[in-house]
Amino acid sequence: MMPVIILFFTLLITDSITSKLISSLNLNAEYYWFEAVANASILALVSLIILRFIFAYYRQIQPSEKVREWLFLQVGLSAFGIELSLTLLQSIISLDHLNNILLFDFKSLAFASISSIAVYNYVFYPHATAFTSFLNRIEIRYTTSYLFGLSLLLLFLINVFQTQSEDLKEKIVKNEAEQLVLIDKALSYRIAEAVLDTRTLASQPDFVRHLSGNENAVTEVQLEFRNIVDIKHSYDQIRFIDEKGREQVRINKGQQRTEIVPEQDLQNKINRYYVPETGKLDHGKVYISPLDLNIELGEIEIPHKPITRIATPVKDPLQNLMGLIVINLNASHLIQHLDDAQSLSQGKIMMLNQDGYWLHGESKEKLWAFMYEDNQLSPLPVQNPELWQVLSDKHIGSLEQKNGYYVFHRVLLSQDQRIEQFEQNAGDWPQWLLITFIDKQLVAQKSLERLNLMIIISALLALVTGIGTYLYTRSQLKRTNAENKIRHMAEHDPLTGLYNRRHFIQELERSLLQARKEKTSLALFYLDLDNFKPINDDLGHEAGDEALMIVSHRLSQMLRQNDTLARIGGDEFVLMIHNPKNQNQLEEIANRIIDNLKHPLSLKGTQCQLGVSIGIAVSRHNNESRDELLKAADMLMLEAKAKGKSCFCIGELDNLSTPH
16 A cells, blocks of 8 residues: 555655646746646656566556566556646636645645546556456456546537637637727728829829819810829719819710710809819828719719719919819729638728718618718717727727627728828828728637537547457458459469469369379360451451450350469460360350351441460370470460461360361
8 A cells, every 4th residue: 555655655755846847937828738738748747667676666456468568558548648738727627716725736736636546457456356357357458548548538629619719719819909000091091093193194294284274274184184093993073173163174984985074064162162272281181082972063973983082272372272282083893802802801891980970881771861961870989989099099099899799990001101201281181081890700600619629530540549450451451452452463464354264274283283182184275366556457456355355255255163264475375175975065165156156246336257276285184394284285376376266276285186
């Protein structure tokens, strides 16, 4: 009993010390698994050291060398598995109230107790009790590592489900934030492009001459504006509005083609907010309007056309306003970026103006509500004041609420390096709010999908380890089958499947030895097909191969169980008959073969007629060599072929017969 007590207290003290030392390192949460595995490895090593000490000090405990090595493996795996399991379990279940009551950490106490009981059963007294005898009888000792593996997998899955959900949420929020940054860049790029074009048009020579009173320059300005609208698909209009608010030049992007608006259809825009706002600016500065719906002749254009206007004033040297250049940027192209990004997003992407009204990502009833005087829909500040407060305090960030996560990004055009130089008054340019809403159920579903995947992988691992012997047996069977396949390929003709020449020679040698020993006779048929060459020449080698396979099949159908048939050449076959009764039997076999092969063959839709010439050599005393017997049968076949084909010659080696 003393060895068990020594083991118990040593493991208890060691586990308490190592746990406190590793915890004092204050590693980040992502290193949790390093802590668990490091602690388990140290305890496994200490267990082996103690066991070696016990074997050295207590001479009465001396297992055999083979069992000794196995016990070291079992104890090390058991200690590692028990410690890792308890560490994972401790991360799932809070044990602080127990730790305050007990003298030692509850995990350390549990580890020392379970490990000591396991070593007692496996090492010290494996047959002492009915319980340990039962364990040995069902061979639990030999499956300990497998069972610990299963329990560790289960605890690992529970731990992952709890600890990885937060990490998954953070990754999703981070990815959505990066997606909103890309949308911001795309929107800002479109706006910056229009800002530069507006400034460029205001300084074009044709436009300067037009302002100087050159009437011919009007046509050139119209053509200049139309070319720009034709090229830039997102430009809906380009206009020059004079200092009184009347349109002097207007180019519209029509459904079919770009059109120059005639003079009688030009409108006065003095009451539109962007005209006086742009007129207040210094020369070279740019006004960017809020994103709203286009209005023509005082009415909202149907179907809705979201527009943002980029305008710059044109002033004389004395800073008197002469007019303004306005580009109507069709925001449908801007909003398209949101639709494209939605396919890559995990949540729902929305766009709001700086007052909290929806421009994209909500139902039609909520979109553009601020454009209508009878609007009864509340903006975001009213619907979700907590979120709006966070949006007002921060330009970029996220907020977790009961129903999900909000990731937000404020588009600030005044901070874009390409267009900030054209701003006159900070805060005059519009701001847009990009928000992605991520449902908490989506995060839970994603986490569950990961867990399901890990369960499947773990189940497969458990299955693999559980049927290791079966897989080993299967691998051995596959190896045997492969060897048999190689042997079959070495012994058989690849086209017909009959024995090849090499294997037939070996069989012939064995048969001659057996015939000498048993004092029986042996007959060898040498077959050569007649009229085979014309088939190859006229119908091709594929037809010739098909003919050989048909002939092989016919010959195989006529064999007895102990007869041996082989293909030894192109159209040459040999047949070995063991202990024929008499010559009449051999003649009957030969006639049957000749009659069978006279039946026409259908090859590629053509009826072909084959024949066969057969030489039959009979060994009576079996003193001949294999080569002599083959040569004799070959000569008899040539004799039969020379005397008319489709016949046979038979005879003993020294007494050859006439053809039949």
